[in-house]
Amino acid sequence: MIYGDKNLGVIVQNITGKQGTFHTELMNAYAREVGGCGVVAGVAPGKAGREVHGVPVYNTVKEALREHDATASVVFVPAGAAGDSIMEAAHAGIELAVVITEHIPVHDVMKATAYAKLHDCTVIGPNCPGLLSPGECKLGIMPAHLARRGNVGVVSRSGTLTYEVVDELTRAGIGQSTIVGIGGDPVIGQTFVDVLARFDEDPHTKAVVVIGEVGGNLEEEGVRSTDLPVVTYIAGVSAPPEKRMGHAGAIIEGGEGDARSKVRRLRARNIPVASRPSEIPGLIREVL
Amino acid sequence: MKLLEYEAKRVFAEYGIPVPKGVVIRAPEEVAAHLPDLGDGVVLKAQVDVGGRGKAGGVLFADAKTAVETARELFSREIKGVPVGEILAEERLPIEHEYYVSIAVDRSSRQPVVLFADAGGVEIEKMAEEDESAVRRVIVSPLLSDIPPFLMRELLGGAPEELAPVINSLYHVFQGKDAMLAEINPLVTTARGVYAADAKLIVDDNALARQGITVNRDLSEREREAEKHGFSYVELDGSIGVIGNGAGLTMSTLDLIEFYNGRAANFLDVGGGADQERVMHAVKLVASMPGVNVIVVNLLGGITRCDEVAKGIIAAGVAPTVIVRMAGTNEEEGRRLLAECGYRMLDSMDTAVKAAMEVSP
Numbered sequence: 001m002i003y004g005d006k007n008l009g010v011i012v013q014n015i016t017g018k019q020g021t022f023h024t025e026l027m028n029a030y031a032r033e034v035g036g037c038g039v040v041a042g043v044a045p046g047k048a049g050r051e052v053h054g055v056p057v058y059n060t061v062k063e064a065l066r067e068h069d070a071t072a073s074v075v076f077v078p079a080g081a082a083g084d085s086i087m088e089a090a091h092a093g094i095e096l097a098v099v100i101t102e103h104i105p106v107h108d109v110m111k112a113t114a115y116a117k118l119h120d121c122t123v124i125g126p127n128c129p130g131l132l133s134p135g136e137c138k139l140g141i142m143p144a145h146l147a148r149r150g151n152v153g154v155v156s157r158s159g160t161l162t163y164e165v166v167d168e169l170t171r172a173g174i175g176q177s178t179i180v181g182i183g184g185d186p187v188i189g190q191t192f193v194d195v196l197a198r199f200d201e202d203p204h205t206k207a208v209v210v211i212g213e214v215g216g217n218l219e220e221e222g223v224r225s226t227d228l229p230v231v232t233y234i235a236g237v238s239a240p241p242e243k244r245m246g247h248a249g250a251i252i253e254g255g256e257g258d259a260r261s262k263v264r265r266l267r268a269r270n271i272p273v274a275s276r277p278s279e280i281p282g283l284i285r286e287v288l
Numbered sequence: 289m290k291l292l293e294y295e296a297k298r299v300f301a302e303y304g305i306p307v308p309k310g311v312v313i314r315a316p317e318e319v320a321a322h323l324p325d326l327g328d329g330v331v332l333k334a335q336v337d338v339g340g341r342g343k344a345g346g347v348l349f350a351d352a353k354t355a356v357e358t359a360r361e362l363f364s365r366e367i368k369g370v371p372v373g374e375i376l377a378e379e380r381l382p383i384e385h386e387y388y389v390s391i392a393v394d395r396s397s398r399q400p401v402v403l404f405a406d407a408g409g410v411e412i413e414k415m416a417e418e419d420e421s422a423v424r425r426v427i428v429s430p431l432l433s434d435i436p437p438f439l440m441r442e443l444l445g446g447a448p449e450e451l452a453p454v455i456n457s458l459y460h461v462f463q464g465k466d467a468m469l470a471e472i473n474p475l476v477t478t479a480r481g482v483y484a485a486d487a488k489l490i491v492d493d494n495a496l497a498r499q500g501i502t503v504n505r506d507l508s509e510r511e512r513e514a515e516k517h518g519f520s521y522v523e524l525d526g527s528i529g530v531i532g533n534g535a536g537l538t539m540s541t542l543d544l545i546e547f548y549n550g551r552a553a554n555f556l557d558v559g560g561g562a563d564q565e566r567v568m569h570a571v572k573l574v575a576s577m578p579g580v581n582v583i584v585v586n587l588l589g590g591i592t593r594c595d596e597v598a599k600g601i602i603a604a605g606v607a608p609t610v611i612v613r614m615a616g617t618n619e620e621e622g623r624r625l626l627a628e629c630g631y632r633m634l635d636s637m638d639t640a641v642k643a644a645m646e647v648s649p
Contacts, residue, residue, distance in 0.1 A: 018561075019561055019591055023591070026617075079494065080498075100560075100591070102559070102560055103494045104494060105466055105492050105494045105495035105498070106393055106466070106468065106492045106494065106495075107430065107463065107466050107492065107495070109398075110393070110398055110399060110400065110430035111430045111431060113398050114398070114399065114429055114430050114431050115431065118431075129590050129591075141590040141591045141617075142590055143588070143589060143590055143615070143616035143617050143619075146615065146616070156536070157536065158534055158535060158536020158537065158539075158540075159534045159536065159537075159560070159590055159591075160532065160533050160534030160536060160537035160538075160587075160588040160590065161534065161536035161537045161540055162536075163537075163588040163590060163615070163616055164537055164540070164588055164637065167588075167615060184535055184536065186393055186395055186468070187393060187395065187398045188398070189398075191395075191396070211536070213535070213536050213539060214539075216395045217395075217396075218395060218396070221396060233540075235536045235537075235539040235540040235543060236539040236540075236543065237543050237546070238539070238542045238543045238545070238546040238552070239539055239542070240522070240524065275547060276540075276543065276544050276547055276638070277540060277637065278636065278637075278638050
């Protein structure tokens with residue numbers, strides 16, 4: 001496992017929102033199942049004193065940390081205020097902020113990640129499903145029942161595609177060490193390079209599935225940086241140029257970072273590239 | 289969203305960047321009234337949102353005598369298939385030297401990157417390819433409100449210092465306008481000072497609202513309509529409708545259709561946490577496209593709940609066949625609801641796509 005284990009105390013920012021409330025309960029159901037800490041406190045400005053599924057709510061991150069032992073935060077704050085919430089968490093001493101919110105303006109993310117770095121706070125996301133170490137901890141919104149404990153790491157720019165691949169792996173009898181959704185936006189806190197560096201040092205991880213998509217060249221940077229066996233899948237080979245396929249990041253920028261040339265460059269490095277998600281388990285078996 | 293040149297120049301001018309005297313005209317005769325102000329040499333630039341506009345015949349030079357006729361010629365042209373509705377008529381600058389400067393978002397370092405070259409007016413990618421040292425780059429912390437002088441010196445190399453305040457103003461534009469890209473190519477020196485001869489500004493779509501932009505012109509009308517409901521939508525030319533949640537999974541579904549030699553009609557990502565109503569609108573929208581007789585719904589619930597999606601599909605009640613593949617949050621409830629109404633459900637995206645191909649090869 002990387003980033004945290006059973007003992008990781010978690011807070012949820014905007015715990016009183018619809019998604020915050022819903023997923024706090026799912027995260028804690030998972031924590032109860034595996035005997036972990038789970039969500040110990042929530043934050044929602046102006047709503048101190050309330051409870052969400054038995055979890056106490058505070059006005060600020062600082063106040064929550066005064067009463068509870070937590071080092072991680074899951075951020076469900078709406079896009080306009082999310083950048084500020086990341087900085088609040090970092091400032092208060094949170095070491096790991098997992099940002100689920102989508103559509104945060106890029107300039108807010110650049111500022112927030114730079115500020116977080118000054119305070120030694122690691123940011124995962126935004127616009128991501130979070131992370132799950134099967135049997136240990138879940139931070140975010142991944143459907144945990146698809147995953148199974150094992151020794152393959154998964155790191156992905158796409159949320160739902162991550163679930164797809166995890167489902168394929170589990171059904172093929174291949175368990176996962178940690179699953180990390182890093183988010184599909186142009187600017188993200190943890191890139192493939194950062195997550196693969198953690199996997200490199202993780203004794204539980206023997207191989208990694210890297211799930212990328214059109215836009216940028218973060219996949220190649222990541223694959224170059226690791227010594228672990230890697231299998232990749234790149235979504236968007238059929239994406240028409242100049243069209244925005246959902247993610248802010250999933251747009252082809254003037255021919256740079258289109259999926260086909262990305263696949264070509266990875267194959268030129270002898271990296272196995274799956275042409276569809278269902279091929280991934282077979283390719284993983286070959287490299288394990 | 290990409291701004292047109294004259295819109296970008298208006299923004300640049302607000303931030304103190306000198307731009308040539310200019311006027312937007314919508315008919316050839318309009319240029320005549322402005323000629324005394326613009327001077328004898330005039331540049332006419334088609335305001336169309338296409339790349340490589342100059343090479344495609346979108347920029348013409350004229351003098352006071354030929355301006356109206358040249359404008360008429362330009363209005364009659366199509367630039368890469370786009371008709372010319374507006375022309376920016378500008379004074380012709382007495383250029384001494386052309387430079388290149390742009391500020392963009394650097395994905396790897398997560399910070400703004402400033403690119404500068406001693407040669408302007410050319411394609412920066414080609415320039416960098418031919419001679420890597422021709423393009424200098426510095427990374428600026430997003431926590432700084434100005435480009436610090438030491439970085440500016442590194443960026444400029446031997447280029448004139450008078451460029452520095454203009455480049456710093458461009459950085460203010462980049463920050464203040466939530467830009468993904470702010471570019472001046474060429475940035476020119478003249479005997480009477482520095483000017484932005486061209487201007488390019490792309491605003492972050494996620495920041496349009498706070499920038500006071502209400503209509504995203506980069507999207508087609510149908511795509512805008514889709515956006516109102518909270519999903520991204522792209523029309524393609526096949527016959528299989530595709531709805532997914534999450535850009536990656538939806539794109540992957542399109543790729544799989546192509547893998548099996550089928551053709552997708554469209555791409556609709558319902559986004560995260562789509563509720564019953566949004567899903568209903570999504571199914572109706574995809575079904576309304578002519579030629580769509582089958583829709584693949586590929587859904588993995590995380591923040592999105594399968595029961596909500598199922599209710600949305602049922603509420604849409606459309607004529608085309610709907611083939612559903614769903615897994616994840618509240619999966620059992622979703623499947624139960626759909627099964628009650630007789631919907632076809634398959635366990636994997638491979639089998640769902642194959643089943644759709646049987647209906648619409």
